[in-house]
Amino acid sequence: MDIILLNSSDLPIYQQIKHQIIEQILKGQLLEGEQLPSIRKLAQELKISVITTKRAYEELEREGYIDSVLGKGSFVSLSDKQMLRQRQLETVRKQLKEIVQDSKKYDITLQQLILHITQLYGED
The missing domain is CATH 1.10.287 (Helix Hairpins)
Known part of the structure; x- marks a missing residue:
């Protein structure tokens, strides 16, 4: 999963993450059922706060793009x-x-x- 953060963007970092994950899901770069990096791992990779990645994942889940399973992680939703x-x-x-x-x-x-x-x- 490739995510590029731009400090010059008007969008907050969590929205940049969210939009790029949505784009990758809709383009088929992230497949249904595929596991996403953990919130902590993604935060480390992007050198950002865990809170920021948590917020992106929460919004993705609320909007139906991913499903989170306690103790197992977050996965691309199997929804339509x-x-x-x-x-x-x-x-x-x-x-x-x-x-x-x-x-x-x-x-x-x-x-x-x-x-x-x-x-x-x-x-x-």
């Missing part, structure tokens, strides 16, 4: 990836709805909005 992907798409759709409403409020045309989204999408 399509359902998880649908949940993510719904979150993005809500954010886009707000952006569209703001764009209309500020007289930004659909073409201008599409141009900005296209530019931002190409930056990654």
